[in-house]
Amino acid sequence: MMIFNPDSDPALASQLTRLLDAQAGVLEQRRFPDGESYLRIHSDCTDQDCVILCNLFHPDERTLRLLFLADTLRECGARSVGLVTPYLAYMRQDKRFQPGECVSSRPFAKLLSSTFDYLVTMDPHLHRYDSLDEIYTIPSRVVQAAPLIAQWIQQRVDQPLLIGPDSESEQWVAHVAKLAGAPFQVLQKERRGDYDVSVSLPDLDSAAERTPVLVDDIISSGRTMLETIKHLQAAGLPRAVAIGVHGIFAGDAYAQLTEVADVVTTACIPHLSNQIDIAAPLAEAVRELLTDRDSH
Structure with a gap:
């Protein structure tokens, strides 16, 4: 070959x-x-x-x-x-x-x-x-990528709590969480009007001492993750870990994310955030x- x-x-x-x-x-x-x-x-x-x-x-x-x-x-x-x-x-x-x-x-x-x-x-x-x-x-x-990400979480993150930003992410986050043997929660959105939306964790008490871990297939603009981390910070959770399968990082997305989270990607796209083989x-x-x- x-x-x-x-x-x-x-x-x-x-x-x-x-x-x-x-x-x-x-x-x-x-x-x-x-x-x-x-x-x-x-x-x-x-x-x-x-x-x-x-x-x-x-x-x-x-x-x-x-x-x-x-x-x-x-x-x-x-x-x-x-x-x-x-x-x-x-x-x-x-x-x-x-x-x-x-x-x-x-x-x-x-x-x-x-x-x-x-x-x-x-x-x-x-x-x-x-x-x-x-x-x-x-x-x-x-x-x-899910088994590789789950193994990395098991080895590197103490008391992880996987976070899904919305209901669409639940199936993917639940799969990684199951493989990692870790709990997960999905953010709940309550819309009271076009510009009045609140986001919360359903079980904040059990999340307080855990490290929030966000997982997504593609990190491009990073807006979804940044918005999610903002809500986690407001809820008083520790510094988050943000994991992406494909780290595209358009514009200054990587710089913005690293200010508020530890950013990790698989080696799919060469980048200094690559940690998952x-x-x-x-x-x-x-x-x-x-x-x-x-x-x-």
Whole structure:
């Protein structure tokens, strides 16, 4: 097996190479003066199972070179070409909200499905889709972050209390809490008018001595977490821990969050907040897909 890393996290690529007992593929990449990409593969990939690690955060900058690399690997005789992308882009636009809008999740899925033999990702944004199989036509594995987050909480947080910002988060928060062996509560909102909304914890007395832990799949603007932490502070709870699977941190979101909470993310998107390792389950997912492929 060979692992190629055109644009992503070198630390994660190194971990995957070791865990899969693979070779690191050697690439030469540069841009021509007109902005076009040059790519050359220096490794012999004949009859090799080739895996490309390409984190599709900022996808418009990375997708074209990713397609060039996959196509070149096939032309050079690769046995299979798979994609490992901890952050799968273009999943949020899953419906046409306004006439003429591009439902971008579908053409992006069609593009990747026509290029790769399989796909491995972590906790994609599945809102209106039940699974990736609804739009991707290649075998895929979704690695769940909940067990990794729960293990981190068990090891690092004394007396955690998981907090869900609203009723929509209850199922996700309850799952992580169960795995961590910790209690959870969901904030209750009482609306008395358009601009008169109060938020409270249903059982404040039992929460007083515990460390509040907020968990979300994506931290982008951070507004939801900041608003939730504000209510926790008003209730007199200790400093919170804010955990995100995908830490995007648009604008000054990270700076604002670190003022009021200890911020932790998985290693899906490289960031100084990364504390939760994801390499082992990603490697296992690649093994499973290749085993399935060989068995057929």
